[in-house]
Amino acid sequence: MKFKLPFNKKQSAPIKEAPKENLVRVAHETDHFIQSIKNATNNPADLIIKTLPPNIALIYIDKLVDDQSLNNDIIANLQNNLYETPESLKVALSISEVNISSLLKETIDTMVNGSVVIHVDGYPQAIVANIASRESRALSAPENESQVIGTQVGFNESLSTNISLIRRYIVNPDLCNEKLKIGSRTNTSVSLLYMHGIANDQMVNTLRQRITDLTIDELLDSAVLAEMIDDNSLSVFPQMLLTERPDRFCDAILDGKVGVIVDGSSMAIVCPQSFTEFFQSQEDQNLRWQIATFVRLLRLTAFFLSVYLTPFYVAALTFHYEVIPQAFLVPLSESRALVPFPPIFEALLLEFIIELLREAGARLPTKIGQTIGIVGGIVIGTAAVQAGITSNILLIIIALSALASFTSPSYMMGNVIRLIRFPIIILAGFWGFYGIMLAFCFILIHLLRQSSLGAPYLSPFYPPRLKEMRDSIIRMPIPLTAKRPALTRPEDNNKFEPEPVKPEKS
Structure with a gap:
């Protein structure tokens, strides 16, 4: 795919003459x-x-x-x-x-x-x-964002069908739909959607300009477009949400966000997006707030376990035996007695095998992939322990880390968790806890510098907004969520009356 970056804003835009074939x-x-x-x-x-x-x-x-x-x-x-x-x-x-x-x-x-x-x-x-007639598959339940409570319909590859789904949820003339064309060879139709009177005009104009300034030959999927219009395309962390759920898309639009739908793609783009919102699911709104809060905390805990549990094991066995409880030293030493490799090589080997099984299970047909994932994990894990290639304790830790990486509702963020584990394990093997802390500081600084459509990526923690912090990790009761998030800088801040008028006693 060939494309050109937009011209520098400081330079004047060159005057283009219409090609002769167009006349x-x-x-x-x-x-x-x-x-x-x-x-x-x-x-x-x-x-x-x-x-x-x-x-x-x-x-x-x-x-x-x-x-x-x-x-x-x-x-x-x-x-x-x-x-x-x-x-x-x-x-x-x-x-x-x-x-x-x-x-x-x-x-x-x-x-x-x-x-x-x-x-x-x-x-x-x-x-x-x-009198166009486009072939498209029938509507079905979302495959990557399944939920128990809530609607069971997802986007498909037809742009007109996806727009009609959105208009079923938002029956309001203020829903704006701007149709754009991208790709000099594919002429792909793209719809820019937002709520007039709620969405911030500056954000809408910024996203519209980023899309129209693209000079590319082809556009076949929304994930490609999201990477090209990101604030920082070189970052491993996604700055825009890809969702296949129309209810989640409409909920974001009503919060003042801007959405993009690409013809031929079943994933819609939503921005701006903060880091913590990638760990929130639309099902959280359908559960009682106590249960939804527990699930959100579970996801964030699983994120840290998946990223730092294996590096902690490598660092403790390589440099910091003093942090291991004395009662745990004997079974740990017995488990590693026959392992000839250092902890860093042992951990990287098992992580590599887990990724091989995961990728093979995803690429094979459904029934074969499930069998390969289950049987392959059991057979390889048991054989590796019996052969003395790895310890059973590390096998449990690797399996727990792999399981925790699947708790993220966003597939894009799940891939990030899979990737950043490897450099942290290497740093832990060379410098112990100092390497883990170095990786943590680097990731934190990187996240602090990121933005999504000009909005801070770590909002509401940076810059700190105390009132919104409670609704990012904790799912507050719906009567206490009358304000729209400040991340979107909405034109209308109130979803409903914050303090309902109580009837007077007769």
């Missing part, structure tokens, strides 16, 4: 017009050309148009009546979206998007009737 007009003669379309599209095998008496030609691409609309609404009308001009033909067609175009490129662009091109011999104009 080519539609030919008068039908034969001439058909030949020009064949030349522009390289005469594909699925290009259908039909001629109707006395002087009308229909041109479209097979399987991109609705056959029923083509036969009933277009061909039937043209065969039963005679029309002399494109204007009278446009009025006669019983289709909602019919336009007249005088430019050849504009006509071809609409044709490859599912329109039928109608040309009347002798007129330098073409009628384009949009």
Whole structure:
């Protein structure tokens, strides 16, 4: 994929002249017009050309148009009546979206998007009737963000279907939908969605400018777009949320965030996003606040266990035996008596095997992948302990760390947890607890410097906002969450009346 970075804001934007091919007009003669379309599209095998008496030609691409609309609404009308001009033909067609175009490129662009091109011999104009029919899979439950309580429907690859799902949740004319085109070769449709009167205009303009300034050949998935418009594309931490749940998307939009949906992708982009929000699930809103708080604390605890438990083991056995309880030293020494490798090599070997099993299970078919993950883990783990390659205690720690990495509701953040464990283990093997602290400080400084659409990544902890800290880790009762998060800098801060008026006693 080729792309160019946007020009420097300090420099003036170069004045671009319209390419000459964009100004080519539609030919008068039908034969001439058909030949020009064949030349522009390289005469594909699925290009259908039909001629109707006395002087009308229909041109479209097979399987991109609705056959029923083509036969009933277009061909039937043209065969039963005679029309002399494109204007009278446009009025006669019983289709909602019919336009007249005088430019050849504009006509071809609409044709490859599912329109039928109608040309009347002798007129330098073409009628384009949009009767597009796009194949898409049926709506199903989200696969990566499953939940027990709540809606069981997720986005699919159709942009129009995803927009209709969102409008079922937000029945409000203030929901803004801006359609953009990205990719000089793919012409991918992208929708920018936000709530007028809630979303911050500066954030909306910033995201719109980042998308429109992209000069790329292709765009096939929303994850690619999210990486290209991130505040820091070199960071391993995601700054924008990818979600396949329309309820979570709509909840973020109503909080003042901005969303992006890419045609052909089942994942929607939500920004700005803070670090702690990657550990929050939409199901937290459907559970009682006590249970949801417990689950959130469990996820954050699992994050630290997954990242630091194995490095702590390596550092303790390599440099800091004094931190190990005396009652635990005997079984630990017996467990490592037959292991010929140092703790750092032992830990990296097991982590590598776990990642191999996880990747193999994800890439294989579902039934085979589950079998490989379970049987492979048991067989390899048991054989490794019996062969003296690793200790059973480290095997338990590695399995616990791998299990804890799956608790993150965001798949992107789960991948980050998998990756950053390896450098921390290496630092712990070379410098012990000092290496772990060095890694912790480096990660903390890196997170403090990050931003998401200009908003601080560690909000509400940096800069500190005491009132919002309680609702980031603790899921507060809904009556106490009347304010929208300050991360989005919303135009309207209140979701509802903070203090309901109590009825007077009679």
